Amino acid sequence: MPFCTDRDCTAESCDCGFFTDEGSQLRRLVDGDRGVLDPEEIAFIILEPVQGEGGYRIPSQSFGDEIAALADEYDITLMADEIQSGLSRTGKRWGADHYSFEPDVIAAAKALRVGATISTDEIFPDQKSRLSSTWGAGDILAALQGALTIDAIEEHDLRVNARTRGEQFLDRLAGLAADFEAITDVRGLGLMLAVEFDTKADRDAVQKAALQRGLLTLGCGHSVLRLLPPLDVTEREVHLSCDLLADSLADVFGAS
Numbered sequence: 001m002p003f004c005t006d007r008d009c010t011a012e013s014c015d016c017g018f019f020t021d022e023g024s025q026l027r028r029l030v031d032g033d034r035g036v037l038d039p040e041e042i043a044f045i046i047l048e049p050v051q052g053e054g055g056y057r058i059p060s061q062s063f064g065d066e067i068a069a070l071a072d073e074y075d076i077t078l079m080a081d082e083i084q085s086g087l088s089r090t091g092k093r094w095g096a097d098h099y100s101f102e103p104d105v106i107a108a109a110k111a112l113r114v115g116a117t118i119s120t121d122e123i124f125p126d127q128k129s130r131l132s133s134t135w136g137a138g139d140i141l142a143a144l145q146g147a148l149t150i151d152a153i154e155e156h157d158l159r160v161n162a163r164t165r166g167e168q169f170l171d172r173l174a175g176l177a178a179d180f181e182a183i184t185d186v187r188g189l190g191l192m193l194a195v196e197f198d199t200k201a202d203r204d205a206v207q208k209a210a211l212q213r214g215l216l217t218l219g220c221g222h223s224v225l226r227l228l229p230p231l232d233v234t235e236r237e238v239h240l241s242c243d244l245l246a247d248s249l250a251d252v253f254g255a256s
C-alpha cells in the first residue's frame with residue numbers, strides 16, 4: 001500500500017495516493033465487489049506508525065482513522081512496527097499513540113536494547129517457545145537494560161523532554177529551511193526529526209559536512225537527513241547541534 005506522505009492530508013485533499021475518490025486503496029482491496037482480497041484471509045495489517053527508513057514520514061490523522069476503521073470493520077489484526085517510532089521517541093510512548101488505531105501487536109527494539117513482541121492476551125501464543133530469540137542475541141542482561149531504560153524514561157519525564165526539545169529543534173529547523181533553498185521540508189514528531197533536501201546529492205553533502213564538524217546524522221528515504229538526539233538532550237545541546245547544522249549547510253551551499 002502507498003503510505004501517507006502528507007501529514008495534513010484528508011480523504012478529500014489527499015494527493016499521496018492512499019485515498020482515492022471512492023475511499024482508500026486499502027478499502028478497495030478488501031471491497032466485496034471490486035477487491036481482490038477476502039478480508040477473512042488477511043492475517044494482519046502491519047505498518048510503521050511513523051516511517052523510519054522510508055523517510056521519516058508522518059502520516060495524517062485521516063490515514064490513521066482509515067486504518068482503525070478497516071481493522072475494526074473487518075476484524076483484522078493490526079501490528080505496529082515501533083522499532084524506530086516507539087519507546088517515547090515521538091513524545092508519546094508509541095508512535096501509534098498519536099493516532100486513533102489501536103495495535104494488537106507491537107514490535108519494539110533498538111532503544112530497548114532487546115527485541116520485544118508485545119501483544120494483547122488474545123493474540124499472544126499460549127505455547128511456550130513460540131516466540132524466541134536465541135539467534136537474535138536477546139538475553140537476560142539485554143532484557144534488564146530494556147527494563148531500566150523504560151524506568152529511566154518514566155523517572156526523568158523523557159516524553160515531556162522529547163516534546164519540548166522537539167519543538168525547539170523544529171523551530172530552528174524551520175529557520176534553516178527559510179534560509180536555504182535546497183531544504184524542501186522539515187518535519188518531526190518529538191525527537192524523530194527530519195530535514196528533506198531537493199536532491200540526494202545535497203543531502204549526502206550536508207551529512208558529510210555535518211560529520212566533519214562533529215554532528216552525527218543519518219540518511220533515510222531518498223533525500224532526507226534524520227536527526228535522532230537522545231531523549232535526554234538538553235536545550236543547550238539542541239542549540240549546539242542546530243548551530244553545527246547551520247554551519248554545515250553554509251559549508252555546502254554558501255552563507256545564507
Ligand SMILES: Cc1ncc(COP(=O)(O)O)c(C=O)c1O
Nearest residue numbers: 048052053081082083084085109
Ligand atoms: C522500523 C524497523 N523495523 C524493523 C527493523 C529490524 O529489522 P530486522 O530485524 O529484519 O533487521 C528495523 C531495523 O532497522 C527497523 O528500522
